[in-house]
Amino acid sequence: MSGPEAAAGEGWRVFHATGATPRGALPRLHVAPPWRRFRGEPAQPQPPDDEQAALRRLGVVDAIPQLDPGSIDIVNAALLLRRPLLVTGAPGVGKSTLAYLISRELGLGRVLEWNIVSRTTLRDGLYSHDALGRAQAIAAWRAGLPPAATDRPDARSEESQPSPALGDFITLGALGTALLPYERPRVLLVDELDKSDIDLPNDLLHVLENGSYEIPELVRDAGQSARVHIGDPGGFAEVRQGRVECREFPIVVITSNGEREFPAAFRRRCLPLEMPMPTREQLLAIVESQLRVRPPDAEELVDHFVQLVNDGGTHSLDQLLNAVQLTSAGTFLTDADGRKLLDMVLRDLAKGR
Structure with a gap:
């Protein structure tokens, strides 16, 4: 499909997965x-x-x-x-x-x-009904009636103080x-x-x-x-x-x-x-959208994350974001201890710990 037909076919899509806030008239x-x-x-x-x-x-x-x-x-x-x-x-x-x-x-x-x-x-x-709360409210409403009038059928004061509404x-x-x-x-x-x-x-x-x-x-x-x-x-x-x-x-x-x-x-x-795991480019875009910038170690961590997933591990996007945030904090060093901490953050979730 090409030319006018392609343009017409494209019009059925109203969602493009960018998350861009609409400007002016709503879609x-x-x-x-x-x-x-x-x-x-x-x-x-x-x-x-x-x-x-x-x-x-x-x-x-x-x-x-x-x-x-x-x-x-x-x-x-x-x-x-x-x-x-x-x-x-x-x-x-x-x-x-x-x-x-x-x-x-x-x-x-x-x-x-x-x-x-x-x-x-x-x-x-669908909904919840606070039956106990309503019963208590009705009891309190009735207790507020004038004592001398409680025995008279016409003595209820609905006009001045209506009973608690069910809604x-x-x-x-x-x-x-x-x-x-x-x-x-x-x-x-x-x-x-x-x-x-x-x-x-x-x-x-x-x-x-x-x-x-x-x-x-x-x-x-x-x-x-x-x-x-x-x-x-x-x-x-x-x-x-x-x-x-x-x-x-x-x-x-x-x-x-x-x-x-x-x-x-x-x-x-x-x-x-x-839902598939996002691609490398999408992962980098997600990191930038959440952290507002692309940290220096972001690409290396994204590549490492993709490799872990491709090797069959069970990993989530928030682990990647946590790892990028951690390496972007002040004087964090990816030495032996720092690498051990990153491995813990990016651990395989299918292994129980």
């Missing part, structure tokens, strides 16, 4: 396929940015793509099709960082993180917040799903397919709407009739260290992305 995403369109109401305001978190993960902007062309295409396909990314790869290769790379480059605001452990349930990601004791989790009706998609990081209970991937199927969920406590409540806390600091959202439905399906980055297989029904709903 426009493709219209969702008909089977991935939703109609959630009411629309949520634009989420806040968290540049400090992005800086910790990504450092400053660099022009070199942090993914290979094939991986970039898979991410763009997931964006176009509104499907979750199931990202696998060695520990420390940068799987979770991908969520921050997408969010910064497309101007999608704060990344919502859902960190998975063996006890995590679907409800943990005040409900907080949406990372997944629940990501599924609110935003005009532009939120970025949700589901970190290390392979650590979960065996049922969680299957429990996720309905939510990933329908882009919606219900909060039973609010469904049973007589009110038509409730104001609830959300996963952004100090944020609130209106939930109508106990049901949440997205307007734009979130960009979901699910990471796995490959500790177990997922059910076929779950994998069918995701696009798989195997």
Whole structure:
């Protein structure tokens, strides 16, 4: 493909893996396929940015793509099709960082993180209900009524002091917040799903397919709407009739260290992305983006790191960054003792120590 056809084909890519912050108008995403369109109401305001978190993960902007062309295409396909990314790869290769790379480059605001452990349930990601706190608040409200009026049915002072609202004791989790009706998609990081209970991937199927969920406590409540806390600091959202439905399906980055297989029904709903170890040029770019400069020993350490990986060792990017930072500190010497310390920092993680 060449000429006008090549130029037209290039237009489907909105993500280029540089992490460059958009200037001026935010990048426009493709219209969702008909089977991935939703109609959630009411629309949520634009989420806040968290540049400090992005800086910790990504450092400053660099022009070199942090993914290979094939991986970039898979991410763009997931964006176009509104499907979750199931990202696998060695520990420390940068799987979770991908969520921050997408969010910064497309101007999608704060990344919502859902960190998975063996006890995590679907409800943990959707919402929590502080039933005990509400019971205590209601008891305190009732205790504040005038003592002489407590026996009269018409003596309740709702007009002057309403009872505690149910929504005040409900907080949406990372997944629940990501599924609110935003005009532009939120970025949700589901970190290390392979650590979960065996049922969680299957429990996720309905939510990933329908882009919606219900909060039973609010469904049973007589009110038509409730104001609830959300996963952004100090944020609130209106939930109508106990049901949440997205307007734009979130960009979901699910990471796995490959500790177990997922059910076929779950994998069918995701696009798989195997994260390779970055190339030498990408590693140097990552070092520069994090340290703001290229230290004198950076190239030698990157070459040593690449050799360790090529020899079959298990190593992570943060080990390389730690080693470069260490050798850049003041009067650090790479003599026998210094080399021994570097070998400890760059040790093979598969050997247990």
